[in-house]
Amino acid sequence: MKLYGIKNCDTVKKARKWLDENGVDYEFHDFKKDGLDDELLSRWEQAIGWETLLNRRGTTWRKLPEKVRDTISAQSAHEVMLENPSIIKRPVVERDGKVSVGFNAEEWADTVGG
Numbered sequence: 001m002k003l004y005g006i007k008n009c010d011t012v013k014k015a016r017k018w019l020d021e022n023g024v025d026y027e028f029h030d031f032k033k034d035g036l037d038d039e040l041l042s043r044w045e046q047a048i049g050w051e052t053l054l055n056r057r058g059t060t061w062r063k064l065p066e067k068v069r070d071t072i073s074a075q076s077a078h079e080v081m082l083e084n085p086s087i088i089k090r091p092v093v094e095r096d097g098k099v100s101v102g103f104n105a106e107e108w109a110d111t112v113g114g
Contacts, residue, residue: 001026001112005091007033012091015103024112031085041081044092047099050077053088060087 003019005012007030019026044053054077055061061069064087068076081088089101095112 001093001095002029003027003091003093004029004031006030006086009090011103014105015091015108018103018105018108019112022109022112031088036082036085036088038078038082041078044099045074045078048101050074050081052101053077053081053092055087055089058087060084 001019001024003012003015003026005015005028007013007028016026016028041053054072064080068080072080091101091103093100
């Protein structure tokens with residue numbers, strides 16, 4: 001299991017704490033520090049869609065120019081996410097060939113174990 005996110009993100013902290021407390025082995029990749037490449041982002045987009053990945057509630061989204069927000073498309077979203085990884089919903093999880101976004105302790109208990 002690989003967990004992608006940003007180390008100081010509250011949701012990522014909760015997810016990592018839950019994994020540690022439940023004895024789930026995982027590898028953490030901080031995409032702000034360790035980077036995010038085109039191939040990885042494309043794989044996530046194919047698995048769950050760019051709309052699911054793009055966090056339209058955060059400050060990074062609100063800081064984008066209005067024209068960018070109003071005309072967002074698959075291609076422009078891809079570029080925005082590569083340039084601003086903090087705009088991606090977190091955490092992104094890859095496990096058993098599947099990709100998911102976000103943390104919900106009850107769902108994780110059913111799917112990840114705990």
